[in-house]
Amino acid sequence: MAQVQRMSRLxxxxxxxxxxxxxxxxHKLLVRAGYVRRNSAGIWTWLPLGKKVLDNISRVVREEMDxxxxxxxxxxxxxxxxxxxxxxxxxxxxxxxxxxxxxxxxEYLLGPTHEEIFTLVVKDQASSxxxxxxxxxxxxxxxxxxxxxxxxxLRGREFQMKDSYSFDTTDEGxxxxxxxxxxxxxxxxxxxxxxxxxxxxxSGAMGGSASEEFLAPAAAGEDTFVDCPNCDYAANTEAxxxxxxxVEGAEHPAVEELDTPDxxxxxxxAEHLGVPASATLKNLLVKVxxxxxxxxxxxDREVDLGKLGEHLAPAVVELVTAEDFEGRADLxxxxxxxxxxxxxxxxxxxxxAPGTSWITGANKEGKHAKNVVAGRDFQVDDYLDVVVVEExxxxxxxxxxxxxxxxxxxxHIFQLGRKYADTFQLDVLGQNxxxxxxxxxxxxxxxxxxxxxxxxxxxxxxxxxxxKEIAPADVHVVAAGKALQTELxxxxxxxxxxxxxxxxxxxxxxxxxxxxxTDAELIGVPQILVAGRRAGDRVLELKDRRTGEREELTxxxxxxxxx
Ligand code: ATP
Ligand code: MG
Ligand code: MG
Ligand code: MG
Numbered sequence: 001m002a003q004v005q006r007m008s009r010l011x012x013x014x015x016x017x018x019x020x021x022x023x024x025x026x027h028k029l030l031v032r033a034g035y036v037r038r039n040s041a042g043i044w045t046w047l048p049l050g051k052k053v054l055d056n057i058s059r060v061v062r063e064e065m066d067x068x069x070x071x072x073x074x075x076x077x078x079x080x081x082x083x084x085x086x087x088x089x090x091x092x093x094x095x096x097x098x099x100x101x102x103x104x105x106x107e108y109l110l111g112p113t114h115e116e117i118f119t120l121v122v123k124d125q126a127s128s129x130x131x132x133x134x135x136x137x138x139x140x141x142x143x144x145x146x147x148x149x150x151x152x153x154l155r156g157r158e159f160q161m162k163d164s165y166s167f168d169t170t171d172e173g174x175x176x177x178x179x180x181x182x183x184x185x186x187x188x189x190x191x192x193x194x195x196x197x198x199x200x201x202x203s204g205a206m207g208g209s210a211s212e213e214f215l216a217p218a219a220a221g222e223d224t225f226v227d228c229p230n231c232d233y234a235a236n237t238e239a240x241x242x243x244x245x246x247v248e249g250a251e252h253p254a255v256e257e258l259d260t261p262d263x264x265x266x267x268x269x270a271e272h273l274g275v276p277a278s279a280t281l282k283n284l285l286v287k288v289x290x291x292x293x294x295x296x297x298x299x300d301r302e303v304d305l306g307k308l309g310e311h312l313a314p315a316v317v318e319l320v321t322a323e324d325f326e327g328r329a330d331l332x333x334x335x336x337x338x339x340x341x342x343x344x345x346x347x348x349x350x351x352x353a354p355g356t357s358w359i360t361g362a363n364k365e366g367k368h369a370k371n372v373v374a375g376r377d378f379q380v381d382d383y384l385d386v387v388v389v390e391e392x393x394x395x396x397x398x399x400x401x402x403x404x405x406x407x408x409x410x411x412h413i414f415q416l417g418r419k420y421a422d423t424f425q426l427d428v429l430g431q432n433x434x435x436x437x438x439x440x441x442x443x444x445x446x447x448x449x450x451x452x453x454x455x456x457x458x459x460x461x462x463x464x465x466x467x468k469e470i471a472p473a474d475v476h477v478v479a480a481g482k483a484l485q486t487e488l489x490x491x492x493x494x495x496x497x498x499x500x501x502x503x504x505x506x507x508x509x510x511x512x513x514x515x516x517x518t519d520a521e522l523i524g525v526p527q528i529l530v531a532g533r534r535a536g537d538r539v540l541e542l543k544d545r546r547t548g549e550r551e552e553l554t555x556x557x558x559x560x561x562x563x
Contacts, residue, residue, distance in 0.1 A: 042149025193467025
């Protein structure tokens with residue numbers, strides 16, 4: 001017996017107009033269809049319909065995590081400062097952390113992610129190699145004081161995440177835990193009906209080595225990724241940079257090293273090379289601490305490469321000076337191949353509003369910034385390795401022109417290695433009686449973000465249009481008429497419910513069929529079953545929400561079809 005939810009008793013108030021502050025489709029529709037309500041910036045209330053979708057996603061995630069042998073736990077969200085101080089993330093996270101004090105002055109934070117705490121849990125619970133490997137997960141509320149919480153539940157300051165962590169004694173074990181998670185994620189996103197890509201990523205502030213992101217292509221996405229139409233290469237724009245970085249140990253004979261304590265600017269480098277910065281000399285290779293970090297171009301034109309080409313090493317490197325950044329939406333890029341610098345150009349991404357800079361980059365500490373406004377969100381000097389990848393750039397694997405798209409990050413998997421185990425001295429007794437340092441992985445899925453990502457990918461002009469597995473009901477039965485229609489609608493609903501079908505039935509009195517149809521389209525249950533004109537003959541109309549296809553069915557046929 002599945003639930004039969006009557007609209008007459010459901011707390012849902014649909015809106016005809018988009019909320020004024022909503023920019024993205026999912027934000028507009030989830031509010032208008034009565035799934036979520038804004039509480040304050042980046043903080044949301046999940047109303048009954050929204051909670052159902054959220055729970056359906058959690059259920060799929062839970063089933064697939066359980067299937068790979070991960071064990072569900074629930075850790076606190078309110079956490080003491082000390083473990084995050086030990087890992088340095090109390091500092092590194094900066095303004096992203098919600099920090100608070102208790103009555104005694106003790107310092108706490110609201111957990112943004114739980115590597116530290118899980119490490120301590122396993123340190124407490126596991127003593128021998130026999131206790132490992134172990135995979136633990138939770139579906140829990142996370143807190144991040146995001147700089148620009150927008151796009152509704154896509155980027156909340158309070159949000160639901162599934163985070164899991166693996167603990168192994170060997171690198172092979174970690175690789176296996178990672179593989180299990182990767183496959184579980186593939187199953188999860190397939191079941192959710194998500195269109196997604198797996199892209200290689202850099203691990204940024206998390207530290208560690210191998211890392212992949214699960215991206216859901218959508219115009220509302222804040223991530224930019226490149227996709228090769230020819231081979232299987234896909235990467236976020238940061239990873240492309242790294243993929244093209246010079247190979248360690250390769251020869252770069254003509255690279256000049258400039259000994260300067262400051263971040264080099266075009267001017268200091270030009271001076272070093274003995275040319276005026278205003279001259280046509282506009283590309284420069286910069287090495288900092290022995291590492292090639294940048295090529296700079298102060299002008300906005302293609303550069304004659306003839307003269308400097310031989311000084312440059314194979315790499316994709318770039319430098320943007322503070323002056324170039326100010327108030328511009330464009331950046332410089334350069335390709336350096338076997339022939340020296342092959343291509344240097346400015347890029348203006350038309351999707352970036354004037355005054356913003358579409359960039360990805362890493363500073364000296366390996367922290368990353370995206371989509372940020374230069375000069376406002378960071379000091380340009382902090383970023384030595386700023387890269388933009390453009391549509392048509394050659395694929396690092398096969399050379400085909402890359403496609404560039406927007407996407408929503410829905411999942412992220414990391415091989416953390418021993419970073420946190422080192423911090424907290426997480427050892428277990430090995431087979432030979434000696435302590436072994438544990439190696440870890442961490443794996444996240446944005447459960448609440450997935451609701452919005454799916455809405456983005458599936459909605460149409462009429463409203464939401466959920467994939468079956470996560471829809472708030474299987475069938476939306478509409479009583480379009482008077483008592484006769486309502487009686488039939490309720491009868492069919494009860495029968496469907498008894499057959500295990502989840503039903504939402506619009507039995508509201510005094511609401512016109514037109515309004516009910518509009519609401520049904522907006523709410524987005526995959527099948528709409530209407531008791532209308534032919535209710536007297538016990539004939540209903542079944543409408544597929546996605547295709548709009550309609551079909552007349554008798555009561556028995558409808559029940560047979562839908563159950
Ligand atoms: P983003 O790049 O979008 O800021 P992230 O890389 O900081 O995300 P992770 O630390 O990798 O996020 O967290 C794991 C998952 O949690 C992400 O892949 C994403 O799906 C989800 N997530 C992260 N931040 C938010 C947020 N503010 N609101 C909703 N979901 C989020
Ligand atoms: Mg983030
Ligand atoms: Mg990210
Ligand atoms: Mg991430």
